[in-house]
Amino acid sequence: MKIHTALAILAFGVGTASAQTAAPAVKVDGGKLEIKSIQTPQFQASNVGEKRWRPKDWMEVDFSFQIKLPQSAGGRNGALDSLAVTYYIALNAQTKDGKYEVIKGAFNYVDIPASEDCHALAYVSPATLRRLLQKDGFTPSDIKAWGYEVTVGGQRIEGNSSMGKAPWWEKTESFSMNEGVMLAKTETPFGILWGDYDVSAKKQ
Template sequence: MKSLSLLLASLLITGAVHAQAPATADKLPGVKVRVKGVEVEEQQTPMLQVSNVKMKRWNPKNWIEIDVEFDIKLPESAGGRKGSYAGMTMNVYVVLQHMTKETPPKREVLTGTLELLDIPADEPCHALAYIAPATLKSIFQKDFVTASSDIQGWGVEFIAEGQVVATKSSIPMKSGKPWWEENKDAFAMMPNMVLNKMQTPFAAVFGDYDVPVRVK
């Protein structure tokens, strides 16, 4: 009887430990993301027609637009092809043709985070991010910046439920890690310089071309 009591006590303790153990960290989220393409190009400040406002004369400037096309797949328990994913994070990295003045110099990288909302699983999706002309002028010391001459590369990263579920980059990965993690000492990261559409004059254009974002 004593040995049976000890066995039962051992089973109860083991069960209690398992109940308190955290969920495995490598369990992947139910959503799957495929990045289909990324376009980086200039967009001039939109000229919007409004009423009851005295218009001012100005010259539109160049913004840098990052247009990320992607799609998602959801399990049937989350709606499958007819479902939507409530929210995920997209990190954007833009490598500039510009170096810091420190020794040794580092390549400057503008970064930003978009909180994407209500992402449909039954259609191609787009996320739009922007770099403001004022930011670009402060770095390059010129009014008009072009993607072909002033942008060296880019990278995007999707995070769902705290885990990276997709990445895409114009710069090849050598060690299996994206370049923004592989060689951090070579880059000078400049956070919060890449904006979501709602932080820009483009908030009122393109309709529902792109997925909604959380307003910061």
């Protein structure tokens, strides 16, 4: 009996140590999502001719955050190779069966500097917004709720939403999920703008 008890305690200790070892050392302090309407930027080039067009309204998602690393990973002077962020944006629009339209976007952000104010950007095109909202134009009043989750090494280490800490998007029976429609900045006309304001993104 004592042998079995000792083995059980040992197994528990090993399992606990493994879980502690696997836990990511990085800490992420995430703010609220800033979601706004932004028009297509206009550029001029001298040798390609002119085309008439009207700038339209995009959705811009701006996630502000800061990471902290242990000294063994560089501390304040270090950088994290990557972290994953999944966004959930519920719209004030419903399907024919009464489900709210939700935009889901997942991105890997790379080379994140520690102890600095960082920004991650994501976008939804005017064409996608028109399809989901069934109208021209987009304003922040078209947003019903937002949320996000941050993972490092597959483990969730941060999250927030406009509806509190509870992940409202898990109530899948109430929503129509639209995946693959949220774009990284490099996939949009905004790709060349704002220098080092935002961290680099790779779409999942």
